[in-house]
Amino acid sequence: MKILEISKLLNAEICCGEDRVESEVCSACGSDMMSDVLAFVKDQAVLLTGLVNSQVIRTAEMMDMRCVVFVRNKKPSEEMLEIAKDSGIVVLTSPMRMYEACGTLYSNGLGIKGENESHE
Amino acid sequence: MSEPLVYTFAVDGDNFTSAGEASVKMKKNLRMLAISPDIIRRVAIAMYEGEINMVIHAGGGVATVSVYADKIEIVLKDNGPGIADVELAMREGFSTAPETIRNLGFGAGMGLPNMKKNTDSMSIESALGVGTTISMTVNL
Numbered sequence: 001m002k003i004l005e006i007s008k009l010l011n012a013e014i015c016c017g018e019d020r021v022e023s024e025v026c027s028a029c030g031s032d033m034m035s036d037v038l039a040f041v042k043d044q045a046v047l048l049t050g051l052v053n054s055q056v057i058r059t060a061e062m063m064d065m066r067c068v069v070f071v072r073n074k075k076p077s078e079e080m081l082e083i084a085k086d087s088g089i090v091v092l093t094s095p096m097r098m099y100e101a102c103g104t105l106y107s108n109g110l111g112i113k114g115e116n117e118s119h120e
Numbered sequence: 121m122s123e124p125l126v127y128t129f130a131v132d133g134d135n136f137t138s139a140g141e142a143s144v145k146m147k148k149n150l151r152m153l154a155i156s157p158d159i160i161r162r163v164a165i166a167m168y169e170g171e172i173n174m175v176i177h178a179g180g181g182v183a184t185v186s187v188y189a190d191k192i193e194i195v196l197k198d199n200g201p202g203i204a205d206v207e208l209a210m211r212e213g214f215s216t217a218p219e220t221i222r223n224l225g226f227g228a229g230m231g232l233p234n235m236k237k238n239t240d241s242m243s244i245e246s247a248l249g250v251g252t253t254i255s256m257t258v259n260l
Contacts, residue, residue, distance in 0.1 A: 032225060033225055033226075033228055034224075034225035034226055035225065035226050035227065035228035035229075035230045035231065035234075036228055036230065038165055038168070038169060038230070038231075038234055039228075039230040039233070039234040039237075051224075051225045053136075053137070053224055053225070054137045054138075054140075055136070055139065055140060055172070055224060055225060055226070056225065058139075058140035058143075058144065058168065059168075059225075061144060061147070062140070062143060062147070062161070062164045062165050062168045063161070063165070064157065064161055079137070086144075087144070
């Protein structure tokens with residue numbers, strides 16, 4: 001699924017990374033706990049979260065993620081967007097709540113398994 | 121054997137916002153060395169977890185990364201309060217991080233176990249009131 005399609009499905013505003021919205025992503029995860037993202041996530045390219053601070057973007061960068069979606073209309077700071085631009089990460093903000101946003105993407109075919117990870 | 125490439129970073133303990141900067145820089149350095157993405161990610165995650173720990177618990181410290189022909193060594197040294205019970209600290213879910221840190225998305229007690237999981241070897245030397253040194257190795 002292209003990041004552009006994600007932004008449309010989630011009725012999201014693109015905060016930065018407009019030049020990368022044609023990128024394809026295969027999987028996503030949702031969490032407000034960055035500790036858990038760092039410990040349990042593998043090969044997921046999109047992070048949906050309601051937590052807004054710089055470490056969200058850094059965590060995504062460490063995990064080689066390509067897109068961060070802030071749910072519940074949370075707005076990232078300019079500083080966070082600068083970090084995201086440096087890392088080549090697309091940042092979206094959606095009015096949807098976490099459950100609805102994850103469900104919408106899942107039901108439209110964006111799964112939980114990365115391209116390098118097989119279904120067990 | 122040839123000399124390793126050594127990178128040293130000061131980790132600012134007063135600024136949670138800047139935590140992780142050293143790991144981001146190191147990740148870029150490793151990319152330039154054409155190290156495989158999987159290895160880079162493991163090093164980055166382990167170093168980032170350690171960096172966050174240094175900021176949360178120890179008031180910052182120094183991170184040194186040495187790239188050898190066959191391995192990458194990460195040494196995180198701080199002069200913080202030290203770890204009272206290393207075995208307990210290694211247990212998944214155990215955390216002494218304050219509520220303020222949990223509200224920022226960290227402090228789930230997964231940091232040290234995750235550092236171990238992402239590296240091939242890890243050792244912790246800690247003395248109360250003196251500080252902690254964590255040494256990790258990722259084989260190439």
